[in-house]
Amino acid sequence: MGGKTPSVKVLDQLQERFNEIPRESLYSIYSQRIRYKYGSAGRKLTDNDYCDKLYETYKKRTFESLKNNKRRLAIIPKLAEERGLFPWMTFRAILTRFLIERAGNRTSVTKKQIQQVIKNPHLIKDVQLQLEAIHCSTQDQLQGLITDSLRHIVGKDYEQILEKELKQKDIAYIDEEAQRRMGQDVTPDFRLTVPIAVNNKPVCWIDSKALFGDSKSHKSYLDTQLLSYWNRFGPGLVIYWAGYEENIERLAPEVQVANFLPNFEHPMP
Structure with a gap:
C-alpha cells in the first residue's frame, strides 16, 4: 500500500x-x-x-x-x-x-x-x-471544501441519530443551539437536564463524534473540548461512532467512552 x-x-x-x-x-x-x-x-x-x-x-x-x-x-x-x-x-x-x-x-x-x-x-x-x-x-480526500462539507454532513447525521435515541428513551436534554441561545460559551452536543447513570457513574452531557477515537485524537478532544464540559457541567460521555482504541478512557476517567448510547439508569439513583 x-x-x-x-x-x-x-x-x-x-x-x-x-x-x-x-x-x-x-x-x-x-x-x-x-x-x-x-x-x-x-x-x-x-x-x-x-x-x-x-x-x-x-x-x-x-x-x-x-x-x-x-x-x-x-x-x-x-x-x-x-x-x-x-x-x-x-x-x-x-x-x-x-x-x-x-x-x-x-x-x-x-x-x-x-x-x-x-x-x-x-x-x-x-x-x-x-x-x-x-x-x-x-x-x-482529507481536506478541502468538498471533504469538509461531507464530514460536516456525516457528523450532523450521527447527531440526529443520537437525538432520536435520547427522545425514544425519554432522556431530557438541551441541544447545542439552545445552549448557545442561553449564552453558554462551551456547548456539548447534548447537555442532560437530569443526569443518567452509565456504569454506575453520572453522565451530565453527551458529545457525538462521527469518527474513530484513537488516543491521539481523544487527547486532543479532551484538551480542546471535553474537559471544558467536565469543568462546567460535570462528568460526561463521548460517543465515537466508528469505534475507539482500547483503554483510551484512562486518559480522563471523568469522560466515559462508547461507540453507541450504552445502557443507563434514568433518573440517576
Whole structure:
C-alpha cells in the first residue's frame, strides 16, 4: 500500500484483511493515520520563507504552463505531491501569498479575509487560482471544501441519530443551539437536564463524534473540548461512532467512552 495508491484501493485492501471491522471505521482510522503523517510536513507552511518560495515556484510553473499549453492546467496538486503536502493546504498557502501580494504587505491581510475567500473561491480575482481551488478540492480526500462539507454532513447525521435515541428513551436534554441561545460559551452536543447513570457513574452531557477515537485524537478532544464540559457541567460521555482504541478512557476517567448510547439508569439513583 504505497503512498500513491488510491484511497479506495487501500480501503479495499484493508477491508479484505480486516473483514470483521466496518468499512467506515477503517476509513476513519486510515484518514487519521494519513493526517498525522502529513501533519509534520504541513508545519513547513508556517514558515514565511518556505511559503514565499513555494508561491514563486507556483507562479513560474503557471507561466510556463500557459506558454506551452492551449488551456489552463492545475499546477498545485503536482506541486503538493512533490513536497509531501495535501493539495488543499498547499492551495491555502499559495492563495494567502497571492492576497498578500495584491495588498502590498502582510499586515493588510487578516485571517478573516483569507478564510472568507477560501470558503468562497468565486471571490478570488484570479482565473488560475479559481481553477486551482476546484482541482485541489476534488483531488484532496482529507481536506478541502468538498471533504469538509461531507464530514460536516456525516457528523450532523450521527447527531440526529443520537437525538432520536435520547427522545425514544425519554432522556431530557438541551441541544447545542439552545445552549448557545442561553449564552453558554462551551456547548456539548447534548447537555442532560437530569443526569443518567452509565456504569454506575453520572453522565451530565453527551458529545457525538462521527469518527474513530484513537488516543491521539481523544487527547486532543479532551484538551480542546471535553474537559471544558467536565469543568462546567460535570462528568460526561463521548460517543465515537466508528469505534475507539482500547483503554483510551484512562486518559480522563471523568469522560466515559462508547461507540453507541450504552445502557443507563434514568433518573440517576
